[in-house]
Amino acid sequence: MLSRPIIEARAIHKSFGPLKVLDGVDLVVAERELVFIIGPSGSGKSTLLRCLNRLEEPTSGHIVVDGIDVLAHRTDINALRRRIGMVFQSFNLYPHMTALGNVALALRRVVGLRRRDAEERARSALARVGLADKADAYPAQLSGGQQQRVAIARAVALEPRVMLFDEPTSALDPELVGSVLRVMRQLREGGMTMVVVSHEMEFARAAADRVLFMDGGRVIEQGPPDCLFGAPKSDRLRAFLRSLERH
Amino acid sequence: MELFVSSFLNVEVVWAARALLLQGFANTMLLIAIAVPLGLAGGLLLALLSLTPVRIARLLLAVWVDLFRALPPLVLLVFVYGGLPFAGLELGPLGSVAVAFLLNSSAYYAEILRAGIDSVPRGQWEAARSSGLSALDTLGWVVLPQAVRNVLPDLVSNTLEVVKLTSIASVVAMPELLYQARQAQSVTYNASPLVAAALIYLLLLWPLVRLLSRLEHRLPSRM
Numbered sequence: 519m520l521s522r523p524i525i526e527a528r529a530i531h532k533s534f535g536p537l538k539v540l541d542g543v544d545l546v547v548a549e550r551e552l553v554f555i556i557g558p559s560g561s562g563k564s565t566l567l568r569c570l571n572r573l574e575e576p577t578s579g580h581i582v583v584d585g586i587d588v589l590a591h592r593t594d595i596n597a598l599r600r601r602i603g604m605v606f607q608s609f610n611l612y613p614h615m616t617a618l619g620n621v622a623l624a625l626r627r628v629v630g631l632r633r634r635d636a637e638e639r640a641r642s643a644l645a646r647v648g649l650a651d652k653a654d655a656y657p658a659q660l661s662g663g664q665q666q667r668v669a670i671a672r673a674v675a676l677e678p679r680v681m682l683f684d685e686p687t688s689a690l691d692p693e694l695v696g697s698v699l700r701v702m703r704q705l706r707e708g709g710m711t712m713v714v715v716s717h718e719m720e721f722a723r724a725a726a727d728r729v730l731f732m733d734g735g736r737v738i739e740q741g742p743p744d745c746l747f748g749a750p751k752s753d754r755l756r757a758f759l760r761s762l763e764r765h
Numbered sequence: 766m767e768l769f770v771s772s773f774l775n776v777e778v779v780w781a782a783r784a785l786l787l788q789g790f791a792n793t794m795l796l797i798a799i800a801v802p803l804g805l806a807g808g809l810l811l812a813l814l815s816l817t818p819v820r821i822a823r824l825l826l827a828v829w830v831d832l833f834r835a836l837p838p839l840v841l842l843v844f845v846y847g848g849l850p851f852a853g854l855e856l857g858p859l860g861s862v863a864v865a866f867l868l869n870s871s872a873y874y875a876e877i878l879r880a881g882i883d884s885v886p887r888g889q890w891e892a893a894r895s896s897g898l899s900a901l902d903t904l905g906w907v908v909l910p911q912a913v914r915n916v917l918p919d920l921v922s923n924t925l926e927v928v929k930l931t932s933i934a935s936v937v938a939m940p941e942l943l944y945q946a947r948q949a950q951s952v953t954y955n956a957s958p959l960v961a962a963a964l965i966y967l968l969l970l971w972p973l974v975r976l977l978s979r980l981e982h983r984l985p986s987r988m
């Protein structure tokens with residue numbers, strides 16, 4: 519079942535000044551795999567994701583994505599980032615552009631499509647997330663769930679090899695979470711490789727191949743969702759799962 | 766009353782001085798067309814340079830900007846016009862005005878644009894860069910449009926000041942509107958050309974002032 523890895527991150531260390539945020543993390547993700555990352559606040563989940571596309575420069579370590587050395591200086595980082603979609607907790611749509619403009623920008627400036635081709639592809643990406651009728655709406659005119667789906671369309675339109683999600687639903691009102699998870703599930707069914715930082719446990723159970731539990735900048739435990747949630751080995755994971763139930 | 770009209774609102778005198786005033790108006794427009802773009806371009810350059818992660822460079826830029834905001838523009842202009850020739854640098858009236866305005870206005874525009882760029886959330890950079898956009902494209906397509914919109918009232922207000930300030934070019938014998946009006950006044954022994962010049966300034970600046978107050982009302986508080 520496991521094919522060749524799309525992401526191969528080894529011994530990632532990252533410090534902000536004296537603060538050690540990642541302390542030797544390994545993350546290997548196979549093609550079509552959906553890996554879930556959970557862990558308490560400040561455990562380094564976002565930092566790990568951001569190292570994978572070099573939004574954050576690891577202090578040391580080795581990262582290969584789709585066969586390309588992410589950290590090598592000769593690597594064309596912009597060409598590589600196009601292959602790594604990223605979705606943020608706070609959507610980060612460009613407020614001065616319509617939904618269509620948001621999706622089309624990188625298609626024009628990074629892929630180099632002409633305006634008409636870029637817009638055509640942007641429209642079909644918006645249609646895939648169920649927002650064909652919102653192409654001309656500005657972000658401020660969209661609900662949080664719709665904004666996040668535009669953000670997903672913006673990343674997916676570039677046809678990335680892997681998608682990174684950093685708490686894609688935690689800024690949403692509960693009734694809007696479902697629409698975003700539905701789109702993520704669709705992506706998953708389409709064979710997209712995904713790394714998801716999230717605390718949507720039901721989604722993890724239903725869709726994840728593997729769950730990683732991070733604490734203190736390390737991967738403490740990992741395995742299929744049933745094992746991890748059903749029979750946590752470490753005290754820290756048990757304590758963390760209990761703390762989630764309380765909410 | 767008649768004396769007032771004949772010495773301040775004398776249409777015949779103004780008509781007789783029309784050539785001088787017209788030339789002054791043309792030169793003032795020329796100054797505006799030089800000073801505003803130079804100031805904006807210089808300010809943008811300074812604002813972009815101050816994005817550098819190199820701390821010492823940021824510090825030097827901040828000192829530069831402070832210096833030229835603290836220096837009275839008239840002092841700066843007189844120095845560039847009258848002082849630099851002692852260093853063998855003779856710029857002439859127009860050149861001196863251009864250099865002085867570049868140094869002065871760009872410092873103000875830089876501060877405004879830097880504040881505008883700072884007002885754009887970091888997530889905007891991150892979203893753009895993570896989609897593969899270059900730093901330059903991110904600036905041009907994502908950050909600057911939002912930055913400019915967030916500080917548009919300040920930009921217009923500063924432009925208003927720059928336009929007003931072009932009248933200091935008269936002290937280096939640059940024949941702009943105020944200078945020409947004073948020439949006409951001394952030739953005709955009548956203050957009406959000065960009044961005419963003031964009216965022309967008003968007509969020129971009124972639309973900007975209106976625009977400014979509309980902007981300030983349209984954008985009472987931004988994110």
Ligand SMILES: Nc1ncnc2c1ncn2[C@@H]1O[C@H](COP(=O)(O)OP(=O)(O)OP(=O)(O)O)[C@@H](O)[C@H]1O
Nearest residue numbers: 534537539557558559560561562563564565566685
């Ligand atoms: N740019 C930065 N400069 C300094 N410290 C940072 C920076 N980014 C993150 N940190 C610190 O690194 C630690 C890990 O942050 P990170 O955002 O990776 O955690 P997280 O697991 O994603 O937490 P959360 O669940 O709250 O999002 C935190 O203590 C955070 O304060």
Ligand SMILES: [Mg+2]
Nearest residue numbers: 563564565684
């Ligand atoms: Mg985080």
